[in-house]
Amino acid sequence: MDQTLAPITAPIPVRAASTDDPAELLRFAIDAHGLGAAALATLVEIRGGAARALGAHMAVAADGRFCGYVSGGCVEAAVASEALLAMAEGRDRTVKFGDGSPFFDIVLPCGGGIAVAIHVLKDVGALQHVLDRLERRQAAGLAYSPERQTLEAVDPLPRACWHERDFLTVYRPRTRIVLSGRTIEAQAVARLAEASAYDVIVRGQDEGAKVAADIIDPFTAVVLLHHDLDAEAAILETALHSPAFYIGALGSTRTHHRRVERLTAMAFGKDDIGRIKAPIGMFGPTRDATSLALSVLADVAAARLVAYA
Template identity: 85%
Template sequence: MDQTLGSIAAPVPVRVSATDDPAELLRFAIDAHAGGAVALATLVDIRGGAARTLGSHVVVAADGRFCGYVSGGCVEAAVASEALLAMADGCDRTVKFGDGSPFFDIVLPCGGGISLAIHVLRDVGALQHVLDRLGQRQAAGLAYSPEQQSLEPVDPPPRAGWLQRDFVGVYRPRTRVVLSGQTIEAQAVARLAEASGYDVIIRGQGEEGRAAGAIDRFTAVVLLHHDLDAEAAILEAALVSPGFYIGALGSSRTHRRRVERLTALAFGQDEIDRIKAPIGMFGPTRDATSLALSVLADVAAARLMAYA
């Protein structure tokens, strides 16, 4: 994995994973740090358009292995090369790509520019703190100080960005989908949600309590029943939960009946308005796969709106 530059052997950057899951990236950093130096490159500034959000990472090990994305894939190898130089110097650095960058041969397809803060990890305690918080289904924050070349855990702000002289990244648990329904549509949604990397909990008969207890503010509740009685218990639990999305199967006529039942149970209009019914981003659909795509596209859009 080495190439010779003059008399110096330098590692060649090699992508080892296509993931952009922040938790997986931080685990890679912790594991790699046990065997040598590691650098964490963070997207800290965007000029114009960009393919990734502020706080996105590329993690680079001293042997050239790297993972993560700060663009659509066009600059990551160059970022890894800069991170290797930072590790060789033992000093953090900030680099620019695209608009405003000295690298004229690296042009971002979106036409904008990005800045990356490359931090050579001294220890991984702050990263482990984030993983511990995510494991408890809680958001976490990391403050990077360019002046101190340090990384410290902090309470997460609403969104990633600069707070005075520090850049604060935000990490949130992956989307959980609590799925209720013994239908072919439910099976299709479960398969696609799992393939999308979501945390899927399928509510079985008599398991309303367990399912309701799993609904946190990073959870979407998906009700795919053909019978209003079957959905009643989990729907009522979802309406008093902090879940960011509640969707229910059925026609507009069915939803009017649903609203009448909930109103009779003293649910307020604001609570009832949380229900997306008919469920999904587009419709009507006539097959299970199309419905699954419609539902999960709606869930993804709602998550972005809730935590932009």
């Protein structure tokens, strides 16, 4: 009888989910680690152009399933294959793609190059720490040491970067939209914001004044879509006393002039009043609810990028 053993085949990488939400990727890594082994791949260098920002992640399970993006989709399967090899060897590795890479057959459409650090997870305590902080709507940080092959929770820096010999990744809560109004415009903004995976809190005209100040944090945009200045007054005052990164209000230039007069009479200063985007939105004027919703959320997204570049 032939006693020859059949060759052991490596798992084939297969995308498990199309998401780039950091919290979802860390949960995937934690679950995969609990089932056997997992690796976390991080974009740590960009040469020229790139589709993703420094600190972008992929999570790879030992059975070949992966999720996340470190490019526009052109190298992810190759990164997953490298992560599977790293798990088989039990050692971290850093791999280059695109310009300056040994993989001449993998070309990035942007013409640049990237480096991806692959960490074989030994424990998931640091990842859980990040998730716990995000659940409390607090920023978090991780420090990856290629030399020690460790991943540790640290205080977050303003942005992902190399700090001495460690690469630091920053995580921030998803954008929260506090939306006040029962108008058709408010309904359109709520639908689009929810489809964009924002944390949406809707308050009607009667309950707008009841918005607690503690739900408006530095990662919150306050969107006021009333056709009456009296209806927005209470929540606008709350927003101006809050750390919200965006405050926008519906109304024409003439309406906003009246709004400014009211706020000035209430002793709000120019800097406070200057925080209000009015007329609201990135482009305008709009004449239908869907166009307004696109304009508002584009404005919110742009403001978030400026606040947390």
